[in-house]
Amino acid sequence: MALISVCGSLNFDLVTFTGRVPEAGETISAGRFETHAGGKGLNQTVAIRRLLNDKDEVDVEMIGHVGNDAFGAQLKDTLTSNDIATDKVRVLEDGTSTGVATILVEQRTGQNRILISEGANGHTKYSDSELEKIFPPLTKPSDIRFVVFQNEIPATLEIMRWLVKNRPSFKIAYNPSPYKEVTRSDWALVDLLIVNEIEALQVLQSALTEKEVIGLQQAIQKDLIGGYKQVTAELRYLLSKKNSMAAIAITLGEKGCVFCSNELPEVQHISACSVPQVIDTTGAGDTFLGGVVSQLCTSHTLPEAVLFATRASSLSIQRSGAAESIPLYQEIRKLYE
Numbered sequence: 001m002a003l004i005s006v007c008g009s010l011n012f013d014l015v016t017f018t019g020r021v022p023e024a025g026e027t028i029s030a031g032r033f034e035t036h037a038g039g040k041g042l043n044q045t046v047a048i049r050r051l052l053n054d055k056d057e058v059d060v061e062m063i064g065h066v067g068n069d070a071f072g073a074q075l076k077d078t079l080t081s082n083d084i085a086t087d088k089v090r091v092l093e094d095g096t097s098t099g100v101a102t103i104l105v106e107q108r109t110g111q112n113r114i115l116i117s118e119g120a121n122g123h124t125k126y127s128d129s130e131l132e133k134i135f136p137p138l139t140k141p142s143d144i145r146f147v148v149f150q151n152e153i154p155a156t157l158e159i160m161r162w163l164v165k166n167r168p169s170f171k172i173a174y175n176p177s178p179y180k181e182v183t184r185s186d187w188a189l190v191d192l193l194i195v196n197e198i199e200a201l202q203v204l205q206s207a208l209t210e211k212e213v214i215g216l217q218q219a220i221q222k223d224l225i226g227g228y229k230q231v232t233a234e235l236r237y238l239l240s241k242k243n244s245m246a247a248i249a250i251t252l253g254e255k256g257c258v259f260c261s262n263e264l265p266e267v268q269h270i271s272a273c274s275v276p277q278v279i280d281t282t283g284a285g286d287t288f289l290g291g292v293v294s295q296l297c298t299s300h301t302l303p304e305a306v307l308f309a310t311r312a313s314s315l316s317i318q319r320s321g322a323a324e325s326i327p328l329y330q331e332i333r334k335l336y337e
């Protein structure tokens with residue numbers, strides 16, 4: 001039996017398309033308006049669920065906070081309709097609103113301007129007794145437990161430290177996005193690190209000298225894949241203090257992904273799938289993470305998981321939206337078998 005918990009943000013996205021962005025004090029008519037379920041936490045939870053085979057015995061739950069309002073209720077409905085448990089999505093009763101992203105998209109240029117009101121996502125405190133209840137110990141040693149984090153809630157590191165101390169057999173997956181500084185020793189809390197090319201270098205800034213980082217940047221400029229293979233090797237060193245799989249994947253957009261783990265002799269590269277047309281890359285990274293975590297949790301190796309995730313994200317970029325663009329497990333299997 002396996003359980004994947006995603007501990008992160010839930011946002012209600014309000015998207016307005018406009019010919020131009022108004023000046024201060026100006027009111028103009030906009031184009032179309034859309035609402036979407038969002039937040040990296042919610043998107044990744046949906047990605048993991050959709051990318052699991054229905055036959056796999058894996059439960060997926062989300063841990064987070066919403067306000068006691070219509071947006072919060074809708075976000076919980078989105079999760080429930082994707083077969084994701086929401087018992088641990090707490091509704092704050094103190095008047096705090098659900099997290100909201102107000103997005104203005106300029107139709108002519110496609111450029112967007114985004115304002116995040118973190119609302120309930122900013123809820124910071126978890127007492128030890130709350131964490132005991134949220135993360136009960138495994139009932140059987142053979143059970144698999146993954147907990148996935150991003151950086152859109154403030155309690156991420158505090159919960160990771162608690163887990164490593166109190167639930168050492170739980171695997172921690174971390175997508176440090178948006179990047180926030182983390183002390184060097186905290187990287188050893190992580191079993192699976194998934195970053196894009198910018199975040200990969202930001203992470204290393206906490207561990208290497210400025211000169212060493214510049215050296216890596218130069219290596220990347222000369223040879224992108226080779227340079228990122230070196231970055232991956234440095235990241236593995238950061239993670240490998242704990243006796244864990246120390247798996248790392250750096251996504252490189254259309255250039256694919258480099259990855260390694262303690263079980264692989266060398267850093268490997270996989271090319272992205274070629275696609276007829278890229279429609280919208282929003283959520284490609286979240287889909288990729290969903291693909292890797294869902295497969296690792298169901299006894300696949302890291303190379304198998306990365307291949308599956310690469311295929312999944314290549315489908316997501318051919319559709320618009322974030323959570324809505326994430327494909328289903330069966331679609332990928334059908335397309336590639």
Ligand SMILES: Nc1ncnc2c1ncn2[C@@H]1O[C@H](COP(=O)(O)OP(=O)(O)OP(=O)(O)O)[C@@H](O)[C@H]1O
Binds near residue numbers: 195196255285311313
């Ligand atoms: N243009 C593309 N063609 C094919 N595959 C792509 C393309 N862009 C992204 N991908 C796939 O999606 C994966 C993740 O993309 P990327 O590295 O852009 O993540 P990201 O920066 O976290 O994305 P986002 O923040 O937009 O979700 C890549 O490893 C690749 O497999």
